[in-house]
Every structure is written in C-alpha cells, then in structure tokens.
Amino acid sequence: MAINLDDYTCEFCGRPCKNLVYAAFVCDDPECLEKARIARGGPGGHMKRKAEGKPIIPEGLEEVAEELKRKEMQRTERRVPPMTEINVKAFVKKKPVLFISFVLAVCSFAINPTLDAFGNIRYKVLGILFIFMAAMAGLKACGVFESVANGLANRTNSTRKLALVLVALPYFVSMAITNDVALLVFVPLSITILMSMGLERIMIPVLALQTLAVNVGCMITPFGNPHNLFVFTEYDLSVLDVTLAVLPYMAVGTVLLAITLMTIKDDPIPQRPDYERQEYSKVHLWASFAIFVMGVLTVLGFLPYWACVVVALAVVLVVAWRDLLDVNYGLILTFVCLFIFTSNIASWGTLADALAEIIAIDPLTVTALVSQVTCNLPATVLLNGFTDDWYGLLVGSDVGGFGGPIASMASLITLEAYSNAKPGSSRKYLRYFLGLSILMFVLLIATHVVLMQFGIGTA
Numbered sequence: 001m002a003i004n005l006d007d008y009t010c011e012f013c014g015r016p017c018k019n020l021v022y023a024a025f026v027c028d029d030p031e032c033l034e035k036a037r038i039a040r041g042g043p044g045g046h047m048k049r050k051a052e053g054k055p056i057i058p059e060g061l062e063e064v065a066e067e068l069k070r071k072e073m074q075r076t077e078r079r080v081p082p083m084t085e086i087n088v089k090a091f092v093k094k095k096p097v098l099f100i101s102f103v104l105a106v107c108s109f110a111i112n113p114t115l116d117a118f119g120n121i122r123y124k125v126l127g128i129l130f131i132f133m134a135a136m137a138g139l140k141a142c143g144v145f146e147s148v149a150n151g152l153a154n155r156t157n158s159t160r161k162l163a164l165v166l167v168a169l170p171y172f173v174s175m176a177i178t179n180d181v182a183l184l185v186f187v188p189l190s191i192t193i194l195m196s197m198g199l200e201r202i203m204i205p206v207l208a209l210q211t212l213a214v215n216v217g218c219m220i221t222p223f224g225n226p227h228n229l230f231v232f233t234e235y236d237l238s239v240l241d242v243t244l245a246v247l248p249y250m251a252v253g254t255v256l257l258a259i260t261l262m263t264i265k266d267d268p269i270p271q272r273p274d275y276e277r278q279e280y281s282k283v284h285l286w287a288s289f290a291i292f293v294m295g296v297l298t299v300l301g302f303l304p305y306w307a308c309v310v311v312a313l314a315v316v317l318v319v320a321w322r323d324l325l326d327v328n329y330g331l332i333l334t335f336v337c338l339f340i341f342t343s344n345i346a347s348w349g350t351l352a353d354a355l356a357e358i359i360a361i362d363p364l365t366v367t368a369l370v371s372q373v374t375c376n377l378p379a380t381v382l383l384n385g386f387t388d389d390w391y392g393l394l395v396g397s398d399v400g401g402f403g404g405p406i407a408s409m410a411s412l413i414t415l416e417a418y419s420n421a422k423p424g425s426s427r428k429y430l431r432y433f434l435g436l437s438i439l440m441f442v443l444l445i446a447t448h449v450v451l452m453q454f455g456i457g458t459a
Contacts, residue, residue, distance in 0.1 A: 098330045101337035108344035117343035125233050127305040131295040131312045136177045137326035138288025142280035145185045153193050160266035163206050166190045171213035175221045179214035183413045191421045208433040211414045215401040216253035219246040227380040227397040235390040252447050287319045338381040356386040363392025371400025371407050403441035
C-alpha cells in the first residue's frame, strides 16, 4: 500500500512531511535531512559498522551531530516561553471567570482594606455546591449517564428522533445535576455517537440545542444552576417559589427548542454505535446516589448543610477518593471571590447608591443585560448587594444565560468540545448557536414585558 506523505509530519521539526529517507519522515530542510542521516547512521552502512564494533555515526560526523544538537537546544529555548507564563496563560484560558473574580476581589480591598468581607461569605451555598459536585463526580465515574444515552440512541431509527433524545437528556438531567455538569457529560458523548453514525451534518444543531436546552431545563429547580442555588438560599425561598417564577419563561424556551428540533431533516440512521457497558462498583453507585439525595434534603431544609458536607466528604474518601479530583473547586473559589468583592463594593456608599438606583428601574432586565458582559453567575452575586428583588435576580440571571457567547459559561463548554472535534469550524457553530441564543433572549425579555402588563414580574 502506498504511503501518503501528507498524513505525516517531519519527525524533527513538526512541519509537513515531504520525504521518506533514512527510515524517517522528514521535510525539505537540509538540517532535518542531516539529522535523519545521523540518526540512521548513514545510508546502508550503519549495521556493518555496528557489527564491526564501530560507532554507528561515521567518523568525522560527531562534530556535526554536536553542532546540530546545540542549534536544536537554542531553537527550543527561543520557542518555549517560561513555565510561569505557560501556567498563567493556561489558567486564564481554562478559568476566565475565576481569574476575573480573583482580580476584582483583590482590587476591592483598596475600597475596604479590612477583613470584614470574609464574614459575608455564604458558607451554606459553598457547602451545598460541594455536596452536589461530589455526587455528580461519582455518578459520572460509574457511567450512569453514558449508559442511558447510548441505550436510548440505539433505539432510535431516524436523525430527528436521535436529535430529540440527545437534546432531551441534558434538558431533563440539568434539573438535577446543573447545566454545566450536564454539558460536560452529554456533549462529548453526543459527538462520539454522531461521528460513529456518520451524522456529522447534524452535529452543530444538536450541540447548539443541547447548550440552550440545559439553560432552559435548569431554571426549574433550585439546584439546576449555581445562581439559582444562590438566590434560593440567600432569600430562604421555597421550591414552589422558584418553580412558579420561572415556569412561563421555561415554557417559552421549551417551545422554541421544539420548533427548532423540527427543522432537522428526518433521515434514516445509516448505522448504530457500538459501545461497551462500563464496569462499576455498586457500592460506588449507591454511595454517590445517597450523597445526591442528601444534597436535595439539605436544599429543602431537612438536614444541616455542615453535617452533610462532613458525611459526603467521609463517604467519598472511603468509597472512591478519586471523585474528589473531579469536583469543580474553581466554581467554589469563584463564589468566594465574588462574595468578597460585593461585600467590599457595598461598603462604598456612593457607588452602592448609584447601583441600587439603576437596578431598581427593572431588576430582571438589568440582571439579564449585565449577564451579557460578566456571565450570569457573577451578575447575580454582584447585583444581589443592591436589591432585595429576588424575582428579578432569579429570572434575570436565568434569562441572562442566553444572548452573547459569554452570557453563560455553559456556552463555552460546548464551543471548546466542538472546536476539538472539528478544528477550523468554530465560526460556523458560533453563527448557528448565537442566532438561536439571541432569539431566545429576545423572546424571554418579550415574555417579561408581557407578564409585566398583567402585574406579574416582581417579588
């Protein structure tokens, strides 16, 4: 079988391969060709020299080899930035909201150079977040969601039905495991299923709809997303309060999702994915499920959060300590930084009064608009210090998750996964996603305006 050189890169510099010489794939660079010859020991004579006990590198080439080695070290030093620079850039890219929150928290001490802000950290919110993330890490490790998704996908016989399954799963699951976790589970899984079936043509609409679906579905429960949980605990709401507040917006969002799903062409599925069931420990599965139930009971007020945190931590350490490595500690630290920042800002009377006047105009719309710039989680925590309108904060942050590319961090999860699966196609995905997301934002704001006409839309 003929070798296609376009499928290879130079073994010495990484550029496109142009030659196969000296048993090595190399480019046209004379230095790379020389390196290949030295590595081989010369054309045709290296085995003879080895058998004769002579050096593989022919005499007279040792100096050339040393010179090439020295040049390669110099080139590497110029190309590789300092390790600290790599770490900072990687951190900012991976955790942009945490980085910005940290900078804001540090700068806010210029306004209030005391430690009073640490007394305003909502430890109950942090504890409940940890409980749910520990539970989800265990359930994900046991392959629960993958098994359900693959099983349902195998029972579909058309592209539209498959798309419905792949969008409906994160829609409903996000109500229990948060929108971010739902995407982290189902987006990579959906990419794998669609590629194994040869259905890359519907990947963009499916992934875009999944991203919108989790932000619609997670509205309905207090623990569907972090900002819901924050407002729920901050204002001591009931589950019914949350459900009734967001129900009209969830209904409108669900209708748009259903209409968009109907635009996907309904073709027969050419092939079905093969998958192996993941082996797991039943003790691990039931322990993770028990932690999740504990979290729900904590949210409902039946159990003290501090006791559940201790029990959850002890169970995970005994049953599967590696689950602790999958907990999103960055989200917890983001909350800590935002609590510190808002506490310090609130101590600046002039600014606090100005912000309170602005948000009093329409808390829901202001929260939704601020979310377009800061992401909906920071917007909720930041504006909470300047209003007592829990309805505006709750629904505004949920509505604010739609619109721009950074309105919700969940959007970036899908974008990164798609970019890795389909390099060079990110713009095509973004155009499709942003079109739907902006449409969703406009429709939900319009819903708010209509409800306001009937006296609905305030705490």
